[in-house]
Amino acid sequence: MTEDEDYLDKSPSAAQMGKAAEYLVAATCILATQGELNVSTSQADNAGVDLVFHRRGSSVTLAVQVKSRTSTTSVVQKGQYLADVRAQTFRPRDDLDMLFVAVDVERMAIMTAWLIPSGVFGEMVSEPNGKGKYRFAASLKPDSKDRWTPYRLTVAELSQRILTRLSELEKAE
Template sequence: MDEEPSPAGRMGKAAEHLVAATCILASRGKLNVATPLVDDEGIDLLFNGVGTEAILAVQVKARMSTSKRLKSDTFMAFVGTRTFRPRPALDLLFVAIDVDRGAIISAWLVPSVNFAESATESITQGRFRFYASLKDGGRDRWLAYRLAPEELAPRLMARLRELDGHTTDRKN
């Protein structure tokens, strides 16, 4: 008998689809999103934009508004060190989701190379830790990557242009 998907797995997959749909709509169809058939490399979404040849692989780490951390205005997620391979065309997207509205509260789009340089690694647990504040005046190492929901699609388009070599600004 097949095992039933967990509610957490369903919620995570729904968050990925919410991100994909939101970005396609907010870009007025200029972004396209695909999902890999197999998730053995930690890649959840593949973004491509009209007018670019680049493809940006994105690993999504979603947390729901019902979690204790989000209720206390903090976001924490872990990235396994065994499968994590930083590279220019891979970003990590940490996204806080309002489950009552089915909407993105806040997001952090972090290029994997930058994440590897700044994340705290737990040697004993084999994972990197991402910890950020949701507070308006919060100050943490990830503040420069924090995005309001309406900033996510334009930032993804900018990342695709960077990968395509159309801009020289590579700080985010």
């Protein structure tokens, strides 16, 4: 099965791995901030939101759509990251970010992440392809200078960037 195929056609294990990656992101962010970040999950992904972050003591939230790829995929092994975002559910807004994560399954850890405000993502991607999807393609190579480099994060930087995004949203209120 290619990575271009519709997510509904993916195997149950692919959906299971995607959900596990979402929980890994949530747990990593909670632990890294010693509980300052809290995370809610969606029971159904019909609005393009997988996780909702908020800072302890604040009502401001950041919705996040997570796209994950594992170290066992051939594309990741070649130092690339590819993911598709369905145009049908993608609706840019100030409080929605796209999070692309590469997960090392041996270490059970996030290798690399890109957190991109949905408005920025919408401006930077071209029109949807014939299957109604926007393509995200980035390099996993540390010295890469592709167009997504400003949004690229280490696992240590991810939770801090989410806190920064929440602060930006609080100021905009």
